[in-house]
Amino acid sequence: METMDAIFTRRSIRKYLPKPVDRDVIENILKAGMNAPSAGDEQPWHFVLIDRRDLLEKISEIHPYAKMLKAAPAAILVCGDLDVPKFKDFWIQDCSAASENMLLAAHDLGLGAVWIGVYPAENMVREVRNLLNIPEHVAPFSIIAMGYSAEEKSGKLRYDASRIHNNSW
Structure with missing residues (x-):
């Protein structure tokens, strides 16, 4: 898939087939995450792979917008290390x-995948941190739920020229 095609056709997918995601596929997704740019190349991230059904269901109970985790075969919790120098x-x-x-x-x-925000909602940060034994200097930031899509969504071009300002507002 070409980069622009991926950007223009990616949609938030919240329904998944009951098919596990292979570890090598998840590892490639993690490699993509770790190849993101970061300030000063400090790479302040940590990732928690979650594929235990009980943990996915528990997160779906404590997070009001994470109900899709009940059916997701896997998720990745993205965390930020607050102690980077x-x-x-x-x-x-x-x-x-x-x-x-x-x-x-x-x-x-x-x-299919969807971004589930955790930070800065203090209650969700605390609940996820406690559930997964995350240290205090590490902040749960987002959850990427993923699996083989059980729904079809077409790409949607969201370009809006009225949002562009040249040289000043």
């Missing part, structure tokens, strides 16, 4: 870039 104020942008890379990689590899 130089560019610690940019971990949110860095983890966002990693999350988007993983969404595009999943799409390219034939999977």
Whole structure:
């Protein structure tokens, strides 16, 4: 799949077939996440692969917008390390870039995926941190639910020229 095609055709997929995702496919998605740009190349991310049914279901219970995890064969929790030395104020942008890379990689590899926000909702951050034993200096940022799609969604061009401002507002 060409890059622009992946960008223009990727959609949030929330319904999955009951088919497991192979570890090598997940590893490629993780590689894409780790190849995202980061401030000062500090790479402040950590990833938690979640494929245990009990954990996916528990997250779907504690997170009001994560109901799709009940049927997802796998998910990746993207976390930011708050102890990076130089560019610690940019971990949110860095983890966002990693999350988007993983969404595009999943799409390219034939999977459906959706970004589920965790940070900055304090209650969700606390609940996910406690459930998965995440240390205090690491912030749960997003969850990428993934699996083989059980729904069809066509691409949607969202270009809007009215949102573009030249040289000033």
